[in-house]
Amino acid sequence: MTDSPAVRIPLDPREQPILDKLLSIRTDLELLKGDRSTYVKSEDVVALYNQLIEQVAVLNELRTNRRNEQNRVDTVLDDCFQLISLSFLTIGKNHEAPAVYSAISTIKRLLEHLKEAAFFSPKDLESISTSLQKSRDYCERGRESYSPNFLTLLEARIQVCQDILSELELSLSHLTPELRPKYDKLVSILRSLSACNTRSKFPTAEVEDFRQQLVELQESFAAEGVVLLETEGTIDEQLAEMARKLKLSLEHPEPAPDAKNLIATLLSRCFLWIELIKQKQGKIDERFQETYDKLLEIRNKLEKLSLTQAWSLRETDLYSYQRQLDRIDEARVNGNFLDASNVPADLHAQRTLLYLLRKSYAIIYHLIISSEPVSEALLPIYNQLNTLKRCLVEVKKSGGIDSPRELYPYSMKLNSIDNMRVDGKFMVGSDIPDGQGSVTQLLEDCFELLYELRTEAEENQSDSEDDLVAKTEVAAT
Template identity: 75%
Template sequence: MTDSPAVRIPLDPKEQPILDSLLSIRTNLELLKQDRSTYVKSEDVIRLYNEVMEQVEILNALRTTRRLEQNRVDTVLDDCFQLLSLSYLTIGKNHEAPAVYSAVSTIKRLLDHLKEATFYSPKDLESIGARLEDSRRYCDRGKESYSPHLLTLLNARIDVCQQTLAELQLNLSHLTPELTPKWDKLVSILRSLSACNTRSKFPNAEVDDFLEQLKEISEELRPYGIAAYESTGTKEEKVAEMMEKMQLTLEHPEPAPEAKTLLETLLQRCFIWAVTIKEKQGNIAVPFKETYDKLLGIKNQLEKLLLTQAWSLRETDLYSYQRQLDRIDESRVDGNFLDGLGRPAALYEQRTLLYLLRKSYATIYQLIISSEPVSEALLPIYNQLTTLRKCLLDVKKAGGISSPRELYPYSMKLNSIDNMRVDGKFMVGTDIPDGQGSVTQLLEECFELSYELRMDAEESSAEGKSGNDSDSVDGPLK
């Protein structure tokens, strides 16, 4: 069983029946996600959602004076909401309020980690901000369809995320348009260095290349009065080098103190991290090796899912990864990973483990936001049409076809998919899975592309024939 990590306090006896019901619902949700013999059906998910909301109403009635209490009921309830949210993605109801829960929970983790790390790019925040706006819109649209208890919970979580997002945006607002690209490049290099550090074979040459890039950026920032000591000499030599750089005549207006501090800190951190990982060569201290191996395994598995998502991912599979990461994240004390004796990790182990943790959460977020609004029952058809569309677009970009005959394989496949519809619907047995509109729209787009290619080929053929006839007429007159 995979409970959410949380502080446990004594359970009110009156809440025991609620806990028992939620445990039963959670078990049913887990069985639903594990059953690969059939696809997840909408009616099963909606039934379990209604059962959860019944327990929420009972719980809220009991806690009229204890709104902030957190005990095992809340951890199991969170499990149920996570599973329900991922199940809504699995059945193609991506734009419904319950589907928001998992995405917002992951966003909350990401934002907390970005705030803790103090380095991130504006693009990170743009993506998260857009997703939060979508989530708010889905909640507003669901006011007539879903329980106010759920909507209140979701809106409160979105509010917390947007507050943290605003703080992070304010932190980067001091960067000028000239300095922002350099900041983005430094963030990219720092992340790339961390990625190098977790490879099975340490890439010395690649790290050396990043060091050279850092030196180039450092030189580019010197005219702004921004410097970082990258020498490998003594402390006195580093200070002297830094003072020498700061005495240079500035070629650009000195940026705001906040922006200057941001860039100097990040530049310095990049240099230190590059030197540190070259010294360590990926060797993790024994007390933290088990955690490292576990996080690395999770990261690698999630990245494989990212590559094969369209064909192999059932969104509910993400639940177990979320819970494993949550338990590791919650085990930190004051942000530190501790060994068996309660001692905090050294800087190298700390940053390496945090990179793996954050990268895994970021991959889960990417998998969630790229989930297609189509039931897994229709995914095989949807994926085939997506591939067909890509092939037809590639043919069009390559200059089209010389003869309509070249379209026969595409036309046969499109017709065979179109013939699967019953009264305009793609049926699975007697069920009409969600995502009909998305699949039908994609099918129509493929037919339209095929038609355009055929018309272009026929026009080219007609023009060629006309040109040949003209040549044969003009020939004797010359």
Template identity: 75%
Template sequence: MTDSPTVRIPLDPQEQPMLDKLLAIRTKLELLKQDKSTYVKSQDVIELYDQVVEQVEVLNQIRTTKRLEQNRVDTVLDDCFQLISLAYMTIGKNHEAPAVYSFVSTTKRLLDHLEEAHFYSPKDLESIGAELKSCRRYLERGKDSYSPQLLTLLNARIGVCEEILGRLELNLSHLTPDLTPKYDKLVSILRSLAGCNTRSKFPNEEVDDYLEQLKELQEELRPYGIHAYETTGSREEKIAEMAEKLQISMAHPEPAPEAKELIETLLRRNFLWVALIKEKQGRIAPAFQDTYDKLLTIRNKLEKLSLTQAWSLRETDLWNFQRQLDRIDEARVDGNFFDALGRPAELYEQRTLLYLLRKSYSLIYHLIVSSEPVSEALLPIYNQLTTLRKCLQEVKKLGGVSSPRELYPYSMKLNSIDNMRIDGKFMVGNEIPDGQGSVTQLLEECFELAYELRTDVEDSSSADQTPASESGTEPLAA
């Protein structure tokens, strides 16, 4: 089991029974997510949610005079809420208050990393801002259905995210419309370069291409008085000088940096990063190889999941990744990684490890956001209908069919899915899984597409068979 980072504060004897119960609940939740022989059932998840809320109420009664205390009870409680949140998504209750918990936790991590990195795209902030507004709506809708303690906690955490988001937006507020695309391009190049640095074989040609793009951007930015540092001396001296100057400029960031300073610093970081990665060629210092391998494995597994999400993701599986990443993230000191002997990582290792850590949190964020509000029990049907809709849309885009007979396979499949419904509902055993509306809407869209294609081909066939005299025109004389 991957436990959460341990908070080493003495446990109040009154809280021991609570800790024992929460550990038992967490074990049940883990067993629930690990059992792939059956679907996760709504009643099981809701029952465990009620048990956790019961312990929260007891905890609040004990801590009337020490609200800010944090010990192992809190870390295990966080585990339980994270698992329940992901389980709510697994059963299709994505828009319910408990499901918000995991999203907000991941978003907070992501925002912290964006603020630490100093450089991010306005599109990153737009996406997060829109999702936080949706979370607010879900909480408002569930205020009469869920525990006030949970809603208060979630409202506070969303508030923290909104506060960080506001600071990040302020940092970009000085960008003018003509500079924003150039800034976006520099952010994109920096991230792409970091990705190149984690390939199994270092892509020299690709890095050279990014270097050329940077030089072009530098020329475009010169009229604005923006340029990278000019350095002299050997290659090693240039890298050292660039790194030193960059660290000095980043050590004292302005609360809301002006556009010139922001872009200039980003441009320098890109040039420095090109120089560093071309020198290192993907080689990580042995002291940090284990951390690198662990983060690389997590990143690769999450990327694979993002490609096959519709068919292979059980949202509760994300918890293991979250826990591993949290342990690595919280082991950093003042933002840096340290080896077994307590020595800090050099700039190259630090930036490479941070890229993998941030990329992994970003992938989890996107997996959560793109999770469909459909129960795991209905996903096979939902995925089939999604594929059918794509096929029908493609057929329509390519000009339709030449004969109604070509639509028979689609019609047969749609009818077979429609016939699975009992009293208009898709049943799994005696349960009516969540996501009925989404599946039914998708089924109706498919039927509508098939009907449009059939009508088009029948109209076309009818027009071809209409005699010329009936169409109101006389045949031309021979």
């Protein structure tokens, strides 16, 4: 079991029974998560959620005057809520309030890392803003169904994320529509360079290509009065100064930084980062090799998951990755990665490790928001229908078909799926898994596309026959 970082505040003896019960709930949730012999059932997850909320109520009564206390009860409680949240996604209850918890926890980490890295694109913030609004909507919709204590906790966490997001949005508020695409390009290049820096073999040619793109951007910026910043010292010192300036603009956002200064700082930072990673050639300070290898392994596994998500991901699988990342993140001191002697990493190692940490959380965030509102029991059917729909859409885009006969394979497959329903429901044994509406809607979409293609083919065939008859009659006269 991958536990979250330990909190060493003494435990109130009255809270021991709560801790024992929470540990039992967490164990039950982990057993559900790890059992691949069957799918996760809604009634099991909801029952554990109700047990968890009972313990929250007892804890709140004990802590009437100690609302801000944090001890092991709170870390285990957070584990339980993370697992419950991911379990709600697994059973297809994506639009329910408990499903929000894990996404919000991940968003908070992402926002903190974006602020720390001191560069991000408007697109990053737009996606997060949309997710936060959806989370608010789910909380509002769940007022009659879920514990007020739980909803208050969620809304407080959403507000923390919103406050950080507002700071970041303000820092980019002076970007004009003309400058924004170029700024996005700079962010993309800097991230791509960081990715190159983590390759098993340093891609010198690719890095040089990015440097050439920066030169072209620099020339286009010059016409708009944007010039590289001049700083003194080593590359590490200059990069640290660039990051410091960008971070200061986030910490003191009033007034928002001038767009030209923002771009000049980021452009200068890109050139300096290229020089630094070319010197290092993908080699990290050996003091941090173990942390680097661990983060690299997590990122690579998550990237593989993102490629096969529709067919292989059980959302609760993300829990172990979240907890491993949390332990690494929370082991930092004042944002610094420390070695065994508590000596901070150099700037190259610091930025490389932070990139891998942020990238891993970003993939988890993408996997969570991309989760389909369908129980894993129905995912095989849902994925088949999704594939059929994409095929039919492509057939339609490419000009349709010549004969209705060409649709027979699609029609047979759809009919076989439709025949699986019992009284209009897709059953698994005697259970009716969540996500019936999503699967049924997808089935109807496929039948509608099939009907449109068949009708179009029949009309074309009829027109061809009419033309043939007309030509025959002309020939006969």
